Amino acid sequence: PNLSDENFAGNTSGVAMEFKLLGLEMITKTKERYYTKSLHKRIQIFASYYNWSQIYENAKAIIPQFSRGLPKNLLELSQIISNLKDKVSLRQLISLLPFVEDPDAEIKALEKEKETAQEEPTFSQNLPYEEGVTDGQSEVLGEAESPEDGSGDGPGRANRKATRRNTQAGK
Structure with a gap:
């Protein structure tokens, strides 16, 4: 042509x-x-x-x-694969991809990635809050925890609260 x-x-x-x-x-x-x-x-x-x-x-x-x-139109091929996901075996779907030479090796690699993803914690997991754990940066803004005000908010926050009370009383 x-x-x-x-x-x-x-x-x-x-x-x-x-x-x-x-x-x-x-x-x-x-x-x-x-x-x-x-x-x-x-x-x-x-x-x-x-x-x-x-x-x-x-x-x-x-x-x-x-x-x-x-x-090859990879977008169209990926849509076909996602539509056939529960109707055809995974090996057959992976063999449709032109850039995958060995579907069995690809399935093994996928399973291995899933196993390692389950073992490693990620940022998207909801982990319970642990008291006493600090990030080590609480003193960066001058808000170190101090036992004298009892709130645990640090002297910076306590000073701001006192300043607010004084300005409101002066009005």
Whole structure:
């Protein structure tokens, strides 16, 4: 196809791009078949040359993997995966992602992350208040705790309270 055509350019989705490249895709699949056949023939020739009878017999078991460099719409793919979340197995959903090569390893990594997330406390957890625990910064603003006013608010707050009372009494 003419890739410089103005109808071809623009913000087309991945599906539209696939339809535009359908003819090219069919040619690619045909060439893939021929390439796979020639690879098997080449493996058989090498095996017979080196007298490797086991490889010669199992040459058809070697399956080459071809991957296309076509752009994928990852947003659309993620929406499909989230819609199928409880209807299809996790392994199948992860295998749909083009950037994941080994779904089983990805599932193991996910489980490991969940385990470590449960073990480590996070900031979003509601932890009970512990008395006597200070952050070490209570004296930063001159509000150190003092036992003389009895409130535990520190002298800075006690002085402000006294100043407020004096100004209100003077009115």
